[in-house]
Amino acid sequence: MAAVMELPSTREESWRWGDPAAIAAAAGLPRGEAPAGAWFLELEGARAVFVDGVLDEGRSDLRHVAIAPLEGGTHVLGARTTGHGWSLRVEAHASAELIQIVHIATGGENHVPAEIVLADGAQASVVETYVGTGWSNRSTRMTLGAGAKLARAVRLLQTAGFVSVRDEADVGAEASLIVTMLGAGDAGTRIDGAITVSGDDAFAEYGGALLARRDQRQECALSVRHAALNGQSKQIWRAVAADTSTASLAARVEVARDAQKTDGVQSLRGLLLKRTATVNLKPELEIFADDVKCAHGATVGELDQRALFYMQSRGIPHAKAQALLTRAFVGDAFAQIADETVRDAFVADADAWLEAAL
Amino acid sequence: MLKIENLHAEIDGKEILKGLSLEVNAGEVHAIMGPNGAGKSTLGYVLGGRPGYEVTSGSVTFDGVDLLELEAHERAAAGVFLGFQYPVEIPGVSNVQFLREALNAQRATRDEKALSGGEFLKLARGQADLLGMDYDMLKRPVNVGFSGGEKKRNEMVQMGIVNPKFAILDETDSGLDIDALRVVGDGINRIMRAPDKAVLLITHYQRLLDYVEPDFVHVLADGRIVRSGGKELAQQLESEGYVGIAA
Numbered sequence: 385m386a387a388v389m390e391l392p393s394t395r396e397e398s399w400r401w402g403d404p405a406a407i408a409a410a411a412g413l414p415r416g417e418a419p420a421g422a423w424f425l426e427l428e429g430a431r432a433v434f435v436d437g438v439l440d441e442g443r444s445d446l447r448h449v450a451i452a453p454l455e456g457g458t459h460v461l462g463a464r465t466t467g468h469g470w471s472l473r474v475e476a477h478a479s480a481e482l483i484q485i486v487h488i489a490t491g492g493e494n495h496v497p498a499e500i501v502l503a504d505g506a507q508a509s510v511v512e513t514y515v516g517t518g519w520s521n522r523s524t525r526m527t528l529g530a531g532a533k534l535a536r537a538v539r540l541l542q543t544a545g546f547v548s549v550r551d552e553a554d555v556g557a558e559a560s561l562i563v564t565m566l567g568a569g570d571a572g573t574r575i576d577g578a579i580t581v582s583g584d585d586a587f588a589e590y591g592g593a594l595l596a597r598r599d600q601r602q603e604c605a606l607s608v609r610h611a612a613l614n615g616q617s618k619q620i621w622r623a624v625a626a627d628t629s630t631a632s633l634a635a636r637v638e639v640a641r642d643a644q645k646t647d648g649v650q651s652l653r654g655l656l657l658k659r660t661a662t663v664n665l666k667p668e669l670e671i672f673a674d675d676v677k678c679a680h681g682a683t684v685g686e687l688d689q690r691a692l693f694y695m696q697s698r699g700i701p702h703a704k705a706q707a708l709l710t711r712a713f714v715g716d717a718f719a720q721i722a723d724e725t726v727r728d729a730f731v732a733d734a735d736a737w738l739e740a741a742l
Numbered sequence: 743m744l745k746i747e748n749l750h751a752e753i754d755g756k757e758i759l760k761g762l763s764l765e766v767n768a769g770e771v772h773a774i775m776g777p778n779g780a781g782k783s784t785l786g787y788v789l790g791g792r793p794g795y796e797v798t799s800g801s802v803t804f805d806g807v808d809l810l811e812l813e814a815h816e817r818a819a820a821g822v823f824l825g826f827q828y829p830v831e832i833p834g835v836s837n838v839q840f841l842r843e844a845l846n847a848q849r850a851t852r853d854e855k856a857l858s859g860g861e862f863l864k865l866a867r868g869q870a871d872l873l874g875m876d877y878d879m880l881k882r883p884v885n886v887g888f889s890g891g892e893k894k895r896n897e898m899v900q901m902g903i904v905n906p907k908f909a910i911l912d913e914t915d916s917g918l919d920i921d922a923l924r925v926v927g928d929g930i931n932r933i934m935r936a937p938d939k940a941v942l943l944i945t946h947y948q949r950l951l952d953y954v955e956p957d958f959v960h961v962l963a964d965g966r967i968v969r970s971g972g973k974e975l976a977q978q979l980e981s982e983g984y985v986g987i988a989a
Contacts, residue, residue: 689793694830695840697790698900699818699848708843712834 392460401632401664403546403601406572410519410546415491419543423513425729429482432470436518437487437494439470448472449483454497454525459576462497462523462550469497474506476529482509482723489516489542498524502532504556510536511726514569517544525552528559530583537564537726538592539733542571550576551590557583557612564721565592565604566730568737573602581608581615581643591620593717595734596629596661597741603632603664610643610676617646622717623654624710625661626741632664637678639671646676654684655713657706657741707738743768743908743940744789744809749800751788758784760965761800766908771934771941773951773976776962777984782944783827785962786912789942790824791817804908818844819851821907823900825914829893832884837896840884841866841903848904869902873929890917898929909934910942915950927953948980961987 391404415436424431430447433440439451449472456465474480487496502508506529514520520542528534540547547569555561567573579588594602608617623631637648654663667682687709695705714734721727744766751759758781766772776782788795789802791814802809809817832840845865846856857865870877875895885893894914901909911930915923931954934941943954951959951973959975960967961984969975969987979987 688830688832690830691832693790693792693814694826694832695844696814697792697818697824697826698840698844699815699851699904700844701815701847701851702813704843704847705815708835708840709832712832715834 398605398634401603401630401634402574403572406601407519407546407548410572411493413491413518413545416517418488418490419516421515423486423515424484425511425725427482427484427723427725429484432483432485433488434485434496435488436490436492437496448474448480454499456495456497456523457525457550457552459523459550461521461548461574461576464521465495465497465523467495467497469499471499471501472508472510473501474503474508476503477505479506480508482511485510485512487512487514487520487522489514489518489520489545491518493519493521495521498522500524500526500534500536502528502534504529505531507533509723510534511539512536513539514542514547516542517571519546519548521548523550523552526554526561528553528555528561530557530559532556532559534560535562535722537721537730538566539730540565540567540571540573541569541733543569544571546572546574548574548576551578553579553588555579555581555583555586555588558585559583560587562589562720564718564730566733567592567594567596567602568733570598570600572600575604575606577604577606579606579608579617581610581617582612584613585615586612587616589618589620589720591618591717591720593622593624593714593734594631594633595624595714595737595741596631597626597737598629599627600629601632602630603634605634607636607638608648609638609640610646610648611640612643614645615643615647617648618720619650619652620717620720621652622714623652623663623665624657624714625654625663626657628660630662630664634666634668636668636670637680639673639676639678641672644673644675646673646678648676648678650678650680651716652682653713655710656684656686657710703742706742707735710738710742711735743805744942745803747801749788749802750798751784752796752798753784753794757798758965759788762962762966764960764967766940766942768940769937770957771943771954773943773945773956773959774962775945775959775976775979780962781965782962783912786824786910786944789822789910790814815847816851818904819848823904823906823909825897825901825909825911827913827916829885829897831886833886835884837880837882837884838863838866841900844900845904866899866903869899872902872932873899874925875899891919891922894918894926895922898926898933902929902933905933907938908940908942910944912944913946914943915945915947923950924953930954948976951976
């Protein structure tokens with residue numbers, strides 16, 4: 385029980401919508417069989433499979449990914465990951481092949497740290513998929529040198545338990561970071577992001593969609609800090625809540641005194657599929673520079689009844705009409721995924737969720 | 743084809759249709775005219791199955807089937823098409839996707855095989871061409887950024903694609919300039935003028951009836967049909983107004 389006592393409390397502001405009890409419950413799920421399935425996308429590149437946090441060498445083809453001892457940092461959950469994890473380091477002006485990582489959990493708790501370090505002008509693309517049950521806890525430290533480019537797409541598809549993801553990123557001058565998250569499983573979800581735009585003329589996008597149903601709770605607490613000139617950032621998030629579920633987004637843009645000419649976009653939108661569901665949105669802007677643009681919007685609503693009837697009057701059954709409108713609502717959050725195969729996988733995951741939830 | 747008997751319907755407890763009876767046979771075009779607030783659009787929505795419109799008494803049969811027992815999408819599959827006075831914008835759903843889903847959903851409800859992507863595109867392209875709609879507009883989100891005339895033209899393209907037996911067209915002529923009115927009128931004639939089809943045209947003005955000649959004209963006032971006649975009734979309404987005729 386000692387581990388449970390160290391979990392964060394909902395009395396802390398950043399955990400006000402959190403569900404620490406669900407983390408403890410997930411950690412207590414008994415170990416069982418690994419779920420079967422083809423979790424890798426049909427894409428060439430390196431592959432790593434972690435089963436309950438341990439590399440499955442037989443199913444992995446690491447290529448330039450290394451396994452190394454890593455620090456989990458100081459975050460309350462991230463700190464627990466200190467130990468052996470995966471490391472991707474790409475030399476200056478080199479392009480890494482696509483890396484796919486599948487995390488299979490069979491019960492209990494597992495903790496894995498990771499680092500992605502891109503030297504100046506380096507490029508990499510990472511797709512991560514979480515399946516199974518239990519508590520999967522991760523921390524990922526991303527460091528982008530000048531002009532580096534990282535695209536990372538994360539699919540949270542565990543059927544039960546809890547997934548907590550702590551991301552920290554440092555984005556150097558003229559570098560580009562694009563992270564897209566999709567919560568479309570039945571596990572509790574907590575995403576913690578702390579992104580720092582530390583070099584001039586850099587770009588950071590961190591967004592995605594949380595799809596919650598039954599009594600599930602999914603949440604993201606994100607901050608993007610601009611600490612340099614001419615930075616651009618985007619936080620495009622869509623939260624969909626069905627049944628008695630709760631989806632929560634707390635997203636912050638911080639602009640330091642010297643980060644003039646920052647151009648930030650924050651769009652948080654929630655969709656309630658039932659009136660018994662809950663969407664919490666907390667947009668925050670903290671701006672100390674005086675020459676910045678920060679567009680922001682936060683709305684929660686239901687599907688447009690007129691559009692639903694219009695579609696039904698053309699022959700589309702109610703549930704299918706709901707699915708089409710919800711898919712359109714969520715679609716904005718995947719638009720930044722450049723790889724068509726990855727984007728299609730996100731859309732297919734969302735469609736599968738809609739099929740089950742509606 | 744369509745038989746409405748003593749139909750009473752209300753919205754939020756307010757009675758709008760107060761004993762409306764009407765029979766439409768295959769091969770006929772009926773025009774419903776009437777002053778604002780008479781219940782014309784309500785009639786369209788009740789026949790289309792819009793939630794919130796409650797039928798308190800009376801009956802509607804379509805080809806012998808109780809239409810009021812069917813869900814909105816089942817009515818469409820049965821062959822009923824409702825052309826909207828204000829077509830709805832649907833961001834994020836393309837016209838092509840919307841129409842393919844609609845047509846194949848109707849076919850599935852009727853136990854027919856779905857059209858392939860290629861078959862559907864050929865059909866959609868053909869209908870768009872016939873109505874003078876740029877094919878690129880089919881790729882755009884449904885009605886988003888369309889002008890009033892383009893929205894109505896899109897309604898006709900949709901009607902051409904689903905090819906219904908019976909069309910209820912609610913003020914399809916509103917917001918159209920003279921050229922667009924001709925295109926839409928030609929579209930209605932081409933798609934719906936057939937011995938096994940029928941049309942209920944809901945309109946304020948006679949001008950659409952210059953292009954789509956009705957077999958019968960009915961005046962709807964205060965929730966019921968107060969007068970019926972041939973196409974000359976529409977001309978009489980145009981010159982004399984509703985006041986004298988509906989009284």
